[in-house]
Each structure stands twice: as structure tokens, then as C-alpha cells.
Amino acid sequence: MNNTTPTGNGEQQMTVQITGMTCSACAARIEKGLSRMEGVSRANVNLALEQATIGFDPKVSGLPQIEEKIRALGYDTVREAVDFDITGMTCAACSARIEKVLGRMPGIAQVNVNLALETAHVEYTPGTIGTRDIMEKVSSIGYKATLKEERKDSADHRELEILNKRRKWIISAILSFPLLWAMVGHFTFTSWIPVPELLMNPWFQLILATPVQFIIGWQFYVGAYKALRNGSANMDVLVALGTSAAYFYSLYLTIDSLNMNGMNHTVEMYYETSAVLITLILVGKWFEALAKGRSSNAIKSLMGLQAKTALVIRDGTEMNISIEEVIPGDIVMVKPGTKIPVDGEVVEGFSSVDESMLTGESIPVEKQKGDSVIGATLNTNGMLKVRATKVGRDTALAQIIRVVEEAQGSKAPIQRIADVISGIFVPIVVGIAVLTFLVWYLWAAPGQFAEALEKAIAVLVIACPCALGLATPTSIMAGSGRAAELGILFKGGEHLEAAQGIKVVVLDKTGTVTNGKPVLTDVVTTAAISAPGNRDTENRLLSIVAAAEKLSEHPLADAIVAGASDRGLELPDAEQFVNIPGRGISAVVAGQAVNIGTRRMMDEKGIDISLWMGLMKELEQQGKTAMIIAVNGVCEGIVAVADTIKETSRAAVASLHEMGIEVVMITGDNQTTAQAIAEQAGITRVLAEVLPEGKAEEIRRLQQGGVKVAMVGDGINDAPALATADTGMAIGTGTDVAMEAADITLMRGDLKSIPDAIRMSRKTMNNIKQNLFWALAYNTIGIPIAALGFLAPWLAGAAMAFSSVSVVLNALRLQRVKL
Numbered sequence: 098m099n100n101t102t103p104t105g106n107g108e109q110q111m112t113v114q115i116t117g118m119t120c121s122a123c124a125a126r127i128e129k130g131l132s133r134m135e136g137v138s139r140a141n142v143n144l145a146l147e148q149a150t151i152g153f154d155p156k157v158s159g160l161p162q163i164e165e166k167i168r169a170l171g172y173d174t175v176r177e178a179v180d181f182d183i184t185g186m187t188c189a190a191c192s193a194r195i196e197k198v199l200g201r202m203p204g205i206a207q208v209n210v211n212l213a214l215e216t217a218h219v220e221y222t223p224g225t226i227g228t229r230d231i232m233e234k235v236s237s238i239g240y241k242a243t244l245k246e247e248r249k250d251s252a253d254h255r256e257l258e259i260l261n262k263r264r265k266w267i268i269s270a271i272l273s274f275p276l277l278w279a280m281v282g283h284f285t286f287t288s289w290i291p292v293p294e295l296l297m298n299p300w301f302q303l304i305l306a307t308p309v310q311f312i313i314g315w316q317f318y319v320g321a322y323k324a325l326r327n328g329s330a331n332m333d334v335l336v337a338l339g340t341s342a343a344y345f346y347s348l349y350l351t352i353d354s355l356n357m358n359g360m361n362h363t364v365e366m367y368y369e370t371s372a373v374l375i376t377l378i379l380v381g382k383w384f385e386a387l388a389k390g391r392s393s394n395a396i397k398s399l400m401g402l403q404a405k406t407a408l409v410i411r412d413g414t415e416m417n418i419s420i421e422e423v424i425p426g427d428i429v430m431v432k433p434g435t436k437i438p439v440d441g442e443v444v445e446g447f448s449s450v451d452e453s454m455l456t457g458e459s460i461p462v463e464k465q466k467g468d469s470v471i472g473a474t475l476n477t478n479g480m481l482k483v484r485a486t487k488v489g490r491d492t493a494l495a496q497i498i499r500v501v502e503e504a505q506g507s508k509a510p511i512q513r514i515a516d517v518i519s520g521i522f523v524p525i526v527v528g529i530a531v532l533t534f535l536v537w538y539l540w541a542a543p544g545q546f547a548e549a550l551e552k553a554i555a556v557l558v559i560a561c562p563c564a565l566g567l568a569t570p571t572s573i574m575a576g577s578g579r580a581a582e583l584g585i586l587f588k589g590g591e592h593l594e595a596a597q598g599i600k601v602v603v604l605d606k607t608g609t610v611t612n613g614k615p616v617l618t619d620v621v622t623t624a625a626i627s628a629p630g631n632r633d634t635e636n637r638l639l640s641i642v643a644a645a646e647k648l649s650e651h652p653l654a655d656a657i658v659a660g661a662s663d664r665g666l667e668l669p670d671a672e673q674f675v676n677i678p679g680r681g682i683s684a685v686v687a688g689q690a691v692n693i694g695t696r697r698m699m700d701e702k703g704i705d706i707s708l709w710m711g712l713m714k715e716l717e718q719q720g721k722t723a724m725i726i727a728v729n730g731v732c733e734g735i736v737a738v739a740d741t742i743k744e745t746s747r748a749a750v751a752s753l754h755e756m757g758i759e760v761v762m763i764t765g766d767n768q769t770t771a772q773a774i775a776e777q778a779g780i781t782r783v784l785a786e787v788l789p790e791g792k793a794e795e796i797r798r799l800q801q802g803g804v805k806v807a808m809v810g811d812g813i814n815d816a817p818a819l820a821t822a823d824t825g826m827a828i829g830t831g832t833d834v835a836m837e838a839a840d841i842t843l844m845r846g847d848l849k850s851i852p853d854a855i856r857m858s859r860k861t862m863n864n865i866k867q868n869l870f871w872a873l874a875y876n877t878i879g880i881p882i883a884a885l886g887f888l889a890p891w892l893a894g895a896a897m898a899f900s901s902v903s904v905v906l907n908a909l910r911l912q913r914v915k916l
Contacts, residue, residue, distance in 0.1 A: 108138060110152045111160070111203060111225045114175035115167060116258070118144055119320055119382075121519035121566020122331035123172070126324065130170045134158055145570035160204055160222060171323025176206055179228055181217045183210065185240035198238055202226060217242065229421045229489040244419050259386045266379035269313045272305045273376045276369035280891075299351040299366050306368035310344045314375045330523035332561045336378060338527070339557035340371035342550055343890065347371075367551070367890075374558055374894040381898025385567070385905055402473040402494060407438035410482075423488050431470075431481040439472045440487035448479030500588055500842065501581045509590035511865055512569035518873075519565050526560040526880070533884040541886070551890060555883035559893040560876050564900040568868035571908035576861030579912050584829070584845040585854045592840040596824050596858035598805040602753055602851060603784075603796060603818070605810035606764035606771060609828055610778050610848070611740040613811070615653055617660025618721055619737035621712060638734050640666045642726055645684035645691050648674040653722060654682075656738045681724065692727040699725050699732070706732050720773030742777050749848035750779045756852060763787055763795060763818075792818035809843075809851060826851060853916040864911055868904045875900040 118124055124142040127149060131140035136157025142149045151163060164174050186192055192210040195217065199208045204225030209218045219231060228244060235242035279296040295301055311318075317340070320333030347366045407423045408430040409416055415430060420438050423429065428444065431437050437450065449461035452474045461477050464470055470483055472492040489495065530553045537549035573590045580587055587593040604610050620635045643661035646654035648671055661668065669687040676682050680701070681694015692702060696713070699706045704727045706713075712735060716723040721739040725732060750760050763784040764771045771785035784795055792808075796818050799806045808815070808822035819825030819839045827839035828846050843850035879896060882888050888896070 108152055109155050109203065110150065111222075113149050113151065113160075113163065113167070113222055113225065115142070115147055115149055115172050116175060117172040117320070118142075118147060120144070120332035120561070120563050121515060122324065122329060122523060123320075124566060125519060126327060126329050126331070127167060127170055127172060130166055130327070131163065134162065134166055137163070143570050144566045145574050155203060160206070160225060164206070164222075170327055171320070174222060176220050177223045178218065178220045179231070180245040181219065181232070181235070181242040182245055183215050183217050183235065183240055183242055186210075186212055186215060191240070194238065195235060195240060199231065199234060202230070202234060205231075216245070227421075227490065232421065243422055259383065262379065262383040262386055265313055266376060266383050269309050269372070269376040269379055272309050272313075273369070273372040276302055276305055276372050277891075280369040280373075299347070299354055299368075302366055302368040303348065303351055306344060306347070306372045309372040309375055310340060313379070314340060314371075317375070330527070332523070332563055334523055335526060335557045335561050336374070338530075339554040339890065340374050342554055342557075343367040343370040343374070346547065346550055367547070370551070370554060370890045373891040374554075377891065377894040377898050378561075381563075381901050384898075384902045385563070402436075404436040404438035404473065408432070421489065423485055425485050425488055427485045429483045429485055431476045431483055433476060433478050433480065435476055437470050437472055437474050437476055437481075437483060439483070439485040440492045441470055441472075441483040441485045443468045443470060443481055444484050445482035446480050448481050449477045451475040451477055497581070497586060497844070500586045501577060509569060509573055509594040509862075509865070511594060511862070511869075512573075512590070515565050515569055515869060515872075522560070522565070522876075526557065529560070529880060529884065530554075530556040536884075537886070548886075552884060552886050554890045555888045555893040556880055558890055559879035559883045559888060559897055561897045563897070564872035564875060564904040565869070567901060567904050567908075568872045569865050571905050572861055572865045572868060572911065575908045575911040576857060576864065579914055580854065580857045583850070583853060583857070583916060584843065584847075585850055585857060586829075586842040586844060587854075587858075588840050588842075592824060593858055593861055595805070596807070596841065596855050597862050599758060599807045599824055599855055600804050601759045601761060601799055601806045603761045603763050603799065603806060603808045603822070604780070604848070605792075605808075605815050605818075606762055606766060606774055607740060608811040609809055610746050610762060610774060610780075611742050613740065615656040615722070615738045615740050617656050617663075617736065618739045618741070619716060619723075620660075620734065621736075622734035623732075636664060636666055638726060638728075639664070639736070640668055641686045641689065641691055641728065642693055642736055644668040644671040644686045645674065645682060645693060647671065648684065649676060649682055653724075653738045657736060689728050690730070693724050693736075696725070699727060702727070702730070704730060704732055708732070709735055718769055718773060720770045720777070740774075742774060743846075743848060745847050745849045746778045749851055752849065752852040753855075754779070756855065758852075758855070761799070763792055765789065789815075790817070793821040796821045807851075809848075811846075826854065856916050857914065860914055861911060864908060868907055871907070872900065872904055 115127065118127070121144055124144040128140050128142045131137055131142075131149065131151060136154040137151060138154070139152040140149055141151075149167075153159070153163070167174055183195065186195070192212040195210045196208045199205050199217075199219060204222045205219060206222065207220040211217070217235075221231070232242045232244075275296050279292055279302065314336075317333045317336045320331065321337040324331045324334055344367075347368045350366060404420055406417050407420055407427075409418055409423060410428045410430060423439055429438060429441065433448070443464050443466055445466060447463070447465045450464050450470060451461045452471060464481065469486075470481070471494070472487075473494045487493070490499070533556050534549045534553035537552050538544070538546060542548045573593060577587050577590070577593055580593075587596075607613050620639050622634045622638045639657075639661050643658045643666065646657045647668060671684045671686045673685040674682065675684070677694065677698065679695075680698035681692065683690070683692050685691070692698065692704070696706060706725055709725060709732060713723050713725070716735070716737045719739070721737040723735050723737045726734045726736060753760050759782070760780050761782045761784060762771065762775045762778070762780045764774075765787055766785060768783070768785040771783050775781070775783045787795055792815065796806055796808055800823065805823045807824040807826055808818045809826040809828070810816075810819055811828035815827075819827060824841060825839035826841045826843055829842050829844035841854055843854065875896065879888065879893065883893055
């Protein structure tokens with residue numbers, strides 16, 4: 098999927114995967130470095146996702162320059178390679194042209210086209226461009242590219258990273274265990290544990306500790322060097338300083354022991370301090386990587402919904418091709434029990450489609466010729482032929498994935514606190530460690546270099562700000578991911594944070610509170626007045642009315658015809674149909690003159706309706722549209738049609754009231770109809786007869802005094818109000834324009850998603866605050882304890898590792914939230 102998108106004024110946005118970051122200071126340094134580049138307007142680096150979202154001017158800067166800058170800062174980017182079969186090449190000029198054209202595409206790092214083999218090898222940045230974009234570009238210049246069949250999906254770099262970290266800490270643990278055993282043997286209360294003489298030998302300890310320090314732990318030296326070279330400091334600086342101090346002091350003692358009777362095994366060494374510290378930090382990093390991998394499960398599960406192949410009919414031949422190779426206009430065969438691979442329109446067949454993955458509706462929806470279908474939904478029973486209309490990144494599922502990725506990769510305003518703290522934290526800690534050493538060496542334990550050094554090392558290690566950098570992004574990832582699983586799409590971390598402060602929710606009426614489609618609600622006949630419940634007379638009159646209305650194109654007419662169909666009525670033939678705008682219709686049905694319409698129509702035709710005026714008024718007060726029926730000049734009854742409220746609307750409004758949120762309904766309908774619908778939904782405040790252009794102004798009035806207002810709508814006319822509100826929520830079953838203008842999309846079209854979205858925001862923000870509190874608490878409490886000498890370095894390392902893991906695990910609790 099292509100994440101290079103235009104953002105206006107010629108600017109583009111792309112997402113780049115980054116490797117080598119260890120803490121929030123790394124993320125801040127990359128952010129600062131990229132932001133200073135010419136042509137880059139903004140850069141947002143997410144430590145938990147290990148990616149950067151960059152806004153840039155393609156005329157000034159591009160992927161090669163951005164990747165070069167990231168490498169100059171001491172990190173690297175992730176690339177993927179893919180092979181294509183190319184057809185249509187005739188000479189070397191063809192292959193050179195393909196290389197040149199593809200090489201200019203944003204996100205393409207390297208292209209090699211082989212004319213003899215008719216293949217192309219392309220290296221690209223996965224967050225920036227996709228295989229479909231490459232194939233479309235090749236097609237646009239007159240050739241054809243198809244994915245090589247033997248292509249295997251590249252291994253997830255996260256999985257490789259997790260395996261690498263696991264291998265490192267296991268090797269480190271094996272080498273460190275004898276050192277730990279020797280250290281335990283020094284304690285009085287563990288004197289009963291036998292310690293082999295070999296383990297007490299300083300030279301043997303040196304042999305074990307050296308590979309841990311300089312092979313396993315080399316990554317910390319590299320990270321520290323790169324950070325210092327760029328004028329900043331990070332967690333690697335603290336680890337490198339602390340472990341090096343312990344190792345090199347022990348090395349000094351080891352060499353010095355040669356001058357003490359040749360070999361002195363009683364000298365206390367600190368090799369175990371450096372080795373065990375590195376091991377514990379690596380264990381923490383491994384657990385952290387595992388947890389971060391779990392936090393991106395929402396994206397993986399969404400991607401897993403996509404079909405991998407499609408059965409396409411081309412030139413009269415059925416062929417099974419990769420989903421990336423389907424193009425708009427292709428006819429796709431969808432067999433029973435298989436996923437629909439692309440968004441499209443049914444051109445042949447009849448079936449029921451399970452759309453629960455998108456709408457949350459568990460009942461399959463019937464599909465026939467002319468109906469639209471959505472990619473990744475499940476065809477349950479019949480065979481369908483579907484014309485592809487949207488493929489690749491344009492499908493509904495791809496857009497959902499993109500929204501979730503952008504939300505998980507964005508920053509909430511609260512993260513600025515952590516960014517500011519982490520930016521100044523490491524230099525302060527180094528200063529505290531130096532001060533601790535001097536206090537102990539000069540005053541607390543005069544002349545005791547080893548003891549003073551041990552306290553300084555403990556301070557350096559306990560203060561690593563890993564947990565602080567992970568506190569916010571992991572919660573944003575977990576919260577937005579869980580919300581997506583529940584059908585709630587937050588467009589960014591700022592919207593996830595803002596939703597918690599909503600005090601007023603404004604609901605559009607049609608299509609939001611109501612179903613947006615009128616249905617037949619009442620059929621009242623003259624006979625029914627004297628004999629209520631006489632269904633036969635109702636059906637006879639309804640069949641006549643539906644026969645006449647069948648010739649009309651009005652939505653109210655469709656509701657009457659659908660109501661008659663639901664009752665299984667057979668409709669007689671109608672003729673001489675006349676539509677009278679603003680009044681009603683006239684027709685001849687089974688030889689009878691039928692008029693259906695308003696009071697004015699009946700008055701103009703001289704038909705007495707005095708007996709029906711009370712019922713008309715009563716129905717209209719209930720928010721229904723009532724139509725009088727006259728047969729052969731005599732009033733025979735009334736039919737009423739209404740846009741009924743959704744089943745969940747009342748429960749959703751009640752839930753919002755329980756949360757202390759005021760609910761307002763806004764509509765262009767008249768006051769009577771609006772009030773009737775509002776009463777059914779439990780809404781007490783109504784803004785009626787508001788023109789589309791006036792909705793945004795009403796939102797601004799509600800915002801006076803700093804009140805946070807959310808607008809919920811589904812139509813094009815709601816877009817200005819959605820953009821004006823502090824938080825705009827679009828019903829996912831509505832228009833693309835409304836969803837584009839909104840900050841949150843409620844995919845299920847269910848108003849219960851509104852309180853769910855607000856609850857998810859509150860839970861996520863509480864989770865972030867907990868993370869920030871504990872991350873800061875570990876450091877603010879741990880540093881003085883270590884400085885006072887109550888914390889051994891290896892315990893400090895364990896505490897530091899546990900702090901990072903605990904923060905991530907706390908964030909992962911959001912993935913189990915039930916709303």
C-alpha cells in the first residue's frame with residue numbers, strides 16, 4: 098500500500114520504517130534532523146512503531162536525501178525487494194527507459210532491469226510505495242509487469258529483529274551466568290553455595306566478560322558514538338558509560354593483581370556488573386520488542402482480511418492472479434465461501450454477503466446485479482461476477498488500514514511532555530552520576546574508588562529513559578488499534594486525545610439518528626375506524642395505493658410500495674398516472690379514480706376530509722408524513738410514512754447522558770417532525786429548520802465559552818459542520834466527503850459507537866497518564882536510591898528493564914478493553 102500522499106500545495110507525505118532507535122532521545126534526534134532538511138516541512142518519529150512520517154516538497158527533497166540524512170544521524174531504513182516479469186521489451190533502450198522511469202518514483206531505491214531474462218529487480222521503501230504502483234507505472238509507459246510467481250513474501254523485519262535480540266541475550270546470559278555465580282558466592286548469606294575456584298579467577302572472568310562487553314554490547318557503543326557525534330545523548334550513552342566503567346576498572350584490577358603475589362583471587366572484581374547489566378538490558382529489549390509487535394496486531398489483522406488472489410476473466414479465459422495484478426474493469430468470479438477480492442459492482446449472480454468485518458452487522462446482505470460489494474467481505478452462498486471498480490490502495494479496507502496506520506504513527510499532544518523531558522534527561526543524569534561518584538569518593542566513603550564507582554554506575558543505569566519514550570506511543574498504538582477492531586477509526590493521536598474532553602454531541606437527524614430511509618408506518622381506513630384491526634380492509638386499500646405509487650419515482654412512493662411488498666400483496670394494474678408537484682398523484686387503478694396527497698390537493702378537488710384532520714395532525718406530531726387517499730372522490734383513509742429512528746439511537750443517547758454529555762439534534766426538517774424524532778430518541782434539545790450552510794454556525798455558537806463540541810453526521814451537507822466542530826465524527830455508512838472531513842469515522846453506522854469512541858479516548862489517555870507517571874516514578878525514585886547506595890548496579894539494570902516492559906504491558910491492556 099502506498100503511503101506517499103499529496104497533502105496540498107504540492108507537498109507530499111510518506112512513511113519510512115527506521116531501525117536502530119533505542120529510546121525517545123533517538124526519535125527526537127531524527128525528528129529534529131529531518132525537520133531541518135531543506136524541503137521538509139514536518140517530521141514525526143514514532144518510537145513504538147519505529148517509523149517516521151515526513152511531509153516534504155518533492156521538487157526540493159525526496160526519499161534518497163531523507164534516507165541519507167537518517168543514515169547520517171546513525172540509523173537506517175528498511176527496504177524490501179521484489180522481482181517482476183516484464184513483457185514488451187524489444188531492445189536495450191526499453192530496459193533503460195523502465196529503469197529510468199521507475200528510478201524517479203518516490204520510494205524506489207534501486208532498479209535493475211534484465212533485458213535477456215525479461216525481469217526487473219526493484220528495491221523500495223514499503224511504507225512509501227507498493228507493488229501495484231510499480232506495475233501501474235510500467236504499464237503507463239507501454240510495458241507490462243507481473244509479480245514473479247516464485248516470489249515469497251519477505252520476512253517481517255520486526256520478526257527478524259525479535260529473533261536477533263533473543264539470540265543476543267541468550268548468548269549473553271550463558272556467558273554472564275558464571276560471573277553471576279561467582280558474585281553470589283561473595284555474599285555471606287549465600288556462603289553455602291559452592292563456587293568453583295575457576296570462577297573466582299579474574300582472568301577467567303575477563304575471558305567471559307569481554308565478548309559480552311565488546312561483541313554483544315557493541316551496539317551500545319555504536320549508538321552512543323552516533324548520538325554524541327550529533328550533539329545529543331541517549332540511553333546508549335548511559336549504558337556504555339556504566340558498563341565500561343565497571344569493565345575497565347575490573348580490567349585495571351586484573352592487571353594490577355599480577356603485581357600482588359603473581360595472582361590474587363581475593364581481589365573483588367566488577368566484571369559481573371557490566372556483563373549482567375548488558376544481559377538484563379537485552380532481556381528487557383527482547384520483551385519490549387515482543388510487546389511492541391503485539392501492539393501492531395490491529396494492522397496485521399486488518400491486512401489479514403484481504404484476499405491474496407482473485408479469479409479473473411480476461412479474454413474469455415479464467416485465470417487466478419495475485420490481488421496486486423487486478424485492475425479496474427476486470428470481471429472477477431467470486432465463488433461461494435470465498436472472500437470478495439476488490440471493491441466492485443455485481444454484474445451477474447445472486448448471493449448473500451457477510452459484511453460484518455466492515456459494518457459489524459452479523460446478518461448477511463443480499464446482493465444482486467447492480468449492487469456494490471466491498472473487498473474482504475465474505476460471499477456466503479451464491480456465485481457472483483463482480484466488475485472491479487476500486488483496487489489496491491483505493492479499496493475501502495485499504496483506506497481503513499491507512500487511517501489506522503496514520504493514527505498509530507501520529508503523536509498525541511500529551512507526548513510533548515515526554516519529548517521535552519527526554520531531551521534534557523540524559524545530560525542531567527550523567528551530571529548526577531558524576532556528583533554521586535565525587536560525594537562517595539570524597540566524603541561518604543573517602544578513598545573507596547570501587548564503592549564510589551559502583552554507586553555512580555547504578556545511577557547511570559537506573560535512569561535510562563526507555564520507559565518514558567514508550568509511554569505515549571505504545572498506548573496510542575494499542576488504543577487506536579483496539580478502537581479499529583470495534584469499528585471506530587481515529588485519524589490521529591491528537592483526535593484520540595481530544596475526544597476525552599467532549600461535553601456536547603450534536604447529531605444530524607437523517608441517516609444518523611434515523612435510518613435515512615422512509616418506511617411505511619400506518620395504514621388507516623374508514624372501515625378500520627369502526628372496526629380496528631381489520632387487516633383485510635387495510636390490505637385492499639394499500640394494494641390500490643401501492644399500484645398507483647409504483648409509477649412514481651418519489652422516495653415516499655418507494656416506501657409505500659416496499660410496505661405492500663412486505664405484506665405479500667399483489668398489485669393491480671394502474672394507468673393514467675399523473676404527478677402533481679407539491680400536491681400528490683392521481684391514477685386509475687382497476688377502473689377506480691385514485692388520488693393520494695396533501696390537504697391542499699383534496700381541497701382543490703372538493704373532497705371532504707374533515708373527519709381525518711385530527712388523525713392527520715396526530716400522525717404529523719409523531720414525525721410522520723401522512724397522505725390522504727381518495728377513491729372515486731371519497732376519502733377512504735390515510736397512509737403514513739416516516740424515517741424511523743435506528744434501534745440503537747435511544748440507548749446511545751441514554752449512554753451519553755450517563756457520561757454527563759449533552760446531546761443536541763440538528764436538522765433542516767420542521768420543528769414538529771424534528772421534535773417527534775428527538776422525543777423517540779430521548780433528546781431534549783433540538784435545532785430545527787437549519788439550512789446546510791447554517792449547521793457550522795450553530796456549532797460555533799455551541800462552542801462559545803470553550804465548550805468542546807462533537808458533530809456527528811453522514812451527508813455532504815454535514816461536512817462544514819464536521820470540520821468546524823472540535824471533533825467531527827462521520828457515520829461510516831455515509832458519504833466519502835463526510836468521512837474525509839471528520840476526525841473519527843464510525844464504521845458501523847451505530848450511534849453506540851459515539852460513547853464507545855469517547856470511552857476509548859478516556860481509557861487511552863488514562864493509560865498514557867499511568868505510563869508517564871510510572872516511567873517518571875521509576876527514575877525519580879530510583880535515582881536517589883541508587884545515589885544513596887541502596888541499589889546494586891545489577892538490580893538497577895533489572896529495574897530499568899522492568900520499567901520499559903511494564904509500561905508496554907500496561908499499554909497492551911487496552912487491546913482487551915470491552916466497551
